[in-house]
Amino acid sequence: MYGAHQHDHHFPCLHCHPQSYIRMVQHLIERCLLLHMTREDCVRALAKRANIRPLVTLTVWKELLKENRGFFTAYFQDEPDQERVSRTMKSRKQQARTWSQDSAVLDHFAR
Numbered sequence: 001m002y003g004a005h006q007h008d009h010h011f012p013c014l015h016c017h018p019q020s021y022i023r024m025v026q027h028l029i030e031r032c033l034l035l036h037m038t039r040e041d042c043v044r045a046l047a048k049r050a051n052i053r054p055l056v057t058l059t060v061w062k063e064l065l066k067e068n069r070g071f072f073t074a075y076f077q078d079e080p081d082q083e084r085v086s087r088t089m090k091s092r093k094q095q096a097r098t099w100s101q102d103s104a105v106l107d108h109f110a111r
Contacts, residue, residue, distance in 0.1 A: 025052055025060045033075065
């Protein structure tokens with residue numbers, strides 16, 4: 001899944017362009033947050049849809065958390081369980097639609 005390093009890239013490469021790659025991962029994490037995804041859902045989605053190693057996603061997530069502690073505190077504030085489940089189901093349906101649209105975003109970073 002996370003094959004050997006190649007120089008024929010369609011998207012920013014962690015090895016060749018680390019700053020662009022990290023910005024891309026940050027943007028994709030922000031998209032996950034807009035969809036009210038959990039950290040684990042985000043890690044799985046980026047691994048599956050964008051071929052981003054979970055360790056990279058977790059590292060960028062950790063840095064975002066340090067820089068935006070107030071936002072994340074509010075984001076993860078406890079809600080009633082039923083509302084959280086309902087929102088999760090809605091966001092997963094929306095996620096499926098959004099990931100198909102995100103190919104344009106990834107193409108933008110490939111330039």
